[in-house]
Amino acid sequence: MNNTADFNRRDFIKTAGVLGASVLGALAFTPHAVAMGKKPPIGRVVVIGGGYAGTSAAKYIRMWSMGSIEVVVIEPSPQFVSCPLSNLVLGGSQQISDLTFGYDMLKKHHGIQWVQDTVTAVNSDAKKVMMQRGEITYDRLIVAPGVDFIYDRLPQLQTAEAQKQIPHAWKAGWQTVNLRQQLESMPNGGVFVITIPQAPYRCPPGPYERICQVAYYLKAHKPKSKIIVLDANAEIISKKGLFTKVWANNYAGMIDYRPDSAIVSVDVQTKTVSTEFEQVKADVLNVIPPQRAGKPAQMANLLASDYPWCEVDFLSYESKTVANVHVVGDSVASGLPKSAHMATSQARVCASAIVELMQGRSPDPAPVFANTCYSFVDDKQAMHVANVYRYDAAKKIMVSAEGGGVSPAPSDKEGAYAKAWAHNIWSDVLT
Amino acid sequence: MKTFILNFILISSVVLPIPGRAAEDFVYPAQGLHTRTLAASCAACHGTNGNAVKTNAEFDATAIAGLDKAYIEQRLIDFRTGVRPATVMHRHANGLTLDEIKQLADYFSRQKPEKHTMPEPQMLKAVQDE
Numbered sequence: 001m002n003n004t005a006d007f008n009r010r011d012f013i014k015t016a017g018v019l020g021a022s023v024l025g026a027l028a029f030t031p032h033a034v035a036m037g038k039k040p041p042i043g044r045v046v047v048i049g050g051g052y053a054g055t056s057a058a059k060y061i062r063m064w065s066m067g068s069i070e071v072v073v074i075e076p077s078p079q080f081v082s083c084p085l086s087n088l089v090l091g092g093s094q095q096i097s098d099l100t101f102g103y104d105m106l107k108k109h110h111g112i113q114w115v116q117d118t119v120t121a122v123n124s125d126a127k128k129v130m131m132q133r134g135e136i137t138y139d140r141l142i143v144a145p146g147v148d149f150i151y152d153r154l155p156q157l158q159t160a161e162a163q164k165q166i167p168h169a170w171k172a173g174w175q176t177v178n179l180r181q182q183l184e185s186m187p188n189g190g191v192f193v194i195t196i197p198q199a200p201y202r203c204p205p206g207p208y209e210r211i212c213q214v215a216y217y218l219k220a221h222k223p224k225s226k227i228i229v230l231d232a233n234a235e236i237i238s239k240k241g242l243f244t245k246v247w248a249n250n251y252a253g254m255i256d257y258r259p260d261s262a263i264v265s266v267d268v269q270t271k272t273v274s275t276e277f278e279q280v281k282a283d284v285l286n287v288i289p290p291q292r293a294g295k296p297a298q299m300a301n302l303l304a305s306d307y308p309w310c311e312v313d314f315l316s317y318e319s320k321t322v323a324n325v326h327v328v329g330d331s332v333a334s335g336l337p338k339s340a341h342m343a344t345s346q347a348r349v350c351a352s353a354i355v356e357l358m359q360g361r362s363p364d365p366a367p368v369f370a371n372t373c374y375s376f377v378d379d380k381q382a383m384h385v386a387n388v389y390r391y392d393a394a395k396k397i398m399v400s401a402e403g404g405g406v407s408p409a410p411s412d413k414e415g416a417y418a419k420a421w422a423h424n425i426w427s428d429v430l431t
Numbered sequence: 432m433k434t435f436i437l438n439f440i441l442i443s444s445v446v447l448p449i450p451g452r453a454a455e456d457f458v459y460p461a462q463g464l465h466t467r468t469l470a471a472s473c474a475a476c477h478g479t480n481g482n483a484v485k486t487n488a489e490f491d492a493t494a495i496a497g498l499d500k501a502y503i504e505q506r507l508i509d510f511r512t513g514v515r516p517a518t519v520m521h522r523h524a525n526g527l528t529l530d531e532i533k534q535l536a537d538y539f540s541r542q543k544p545e546k547h548t549m550p551e552p553q554m555l556k557a558v559q560d561e
Contacts, residue, residue, distance in 0.1 A: 421492075
């Protein structure tokens with residue numbers, strides 16, 4: 001972006017804040033307002049985050065309000081990189097460029113305004129979001145920042161330099177590519193160590209799928225190598241029976257799984273991790289740090305006092321602590337799996353509720369939605385966990401309905417379906 | 432000042448209406464709030480409003496937009512009872528009430544079949560990740 005455009009945009013945002021939604025909105029939406037019978041927009045929703053949750057919320061608010069609500073998305077990254085399927089980059093059957101997309105179609109098809117910037121503060125009294133290069137006001141704010149990593153107990157891993165040595169690769173991108181390259185350079189007979197944080201974290205089956213993908217690569221190319229898993233949890237927390245079987249049958253003798261093994265320190269130079277009981281040295285080390293609600297949620301004071309996630313009303317995803325601010329996706333304290341499908345499902349309940357609330361009506365009193373997580377055990381075979389979730393009016397939470405469960409076994413057929421899932425969810429959130 | 436903002440909008444094309452679409456494309460009169468969010472959670476596998484994408488992969492998901500109402504309803508009931516074998520649909524059909532199945536069948540039968548595509552994959556840009 002050149003200076004002039006930059007200046008214009010900054011000025012646009014500031015001015016928009018000063019003039020309020022009505023003036024700018026009236027100008028901005030003139031062509032559509034004419035089609036809609038010259039109605040000015042009924043308000044502005046600002047969405048922080050262009051991941052699965054943020055894009056879904058933005059798109060469905062535009063659709064269900066029939067263009068009558070102005071939507072502005074703030075996202076620092078110029079591209080969307082999918083976490084789902086990114087473990088397959090480690091296995092070698094996908095490239096990162098298969099999972100990387102732009103936001104152009106989404107913006108164009110739905111008239112969504114886009115600001116590529118980083119949020120620096122949220123002032124919920126003034127209903128204003130501050131960014132590095134400007135600020136903007138909202139009528140309602142949706143916070144969808146995904147997860148933030150907690151380095152309190154692992155301060156050595158906080159720097160970009162340390163993460164080059166020991167990538168988390170838990171947000172898909174260059175770290176994923178880096179981890180793949182490290183595996184490629186590892187000698188046959190090397191040791192890959194992965195550490196899994198205490199739940200809840202993003203993508204419950206994700207670490208176990210990652211172990212399958214690394215094992216798949218090592219079995220074919222470096223069969224003398226070993227994988228040591230240090231899991232802070234007492235057991236495999238998702239699809240346990242299925243993963244246990246796959247590890248025993250497909251990757252026999254390769255995976256050493258150690259439960260109750262939270263790490264307490266890391267030596268970056270020697271790639272050595274310590275638990276309370278032992279020290280483990282790796283050739284390639286992948287530390288998945290503990291997680292909490294993303295930084296913008298912290299800035300807006302949305303985290304519960306004793307729990308690093310955001311409590312919401314499950315009818316609208318409005319924060320229980322800050323009015324007119326909604327939270328969707330991984331940052332929500334819900335007891336629900338932090339998955340991409342879940343993020344989109346929550347985002348649509350939120351979108352639907354906002355469209356109603358902004359027109360003085362009530363949201364659906366009992367939302368129901370689906371979630372599915374597929375995991376790939378090699379280049380072709382996948383397995384699911386799938387559930388429908390229903391609002392429980394007495395407990396005021398989403399609970400899983402009867403009939404959910406997991407695949408009987410991984411299969412090629414479900415591998416093909418899992419790819420189709422990815423294609424359709426990408427199309428849903430990005431076009 | 433006003434002129435300035437307007438100019439910005441015209442040259443930037445950041446602000447756009449929903450192009451080429453009528454309001455009715457998104458909402459039909461009897462559409463219930465409950466059904467629209469529930470139906471939207473089928474989009475992960477069947478595409479936005481049931482319009483599954485066509486790709487050159489070995490397999491594409493079934494588009495359910497604009498299918499016959501009675502057909503959709505019967506399929507969902509058959510997944511539920513197990514009459515029709517499924518890899519995953521029995522999980523979804525089982526969690527629904529019969530009324531929800533009827534509403535979903537109605538919802539998808541009213542959707543216009545459209546050609547939906549995948550976004551274009553891109554090379555990852557050289558920016559620092561978090």
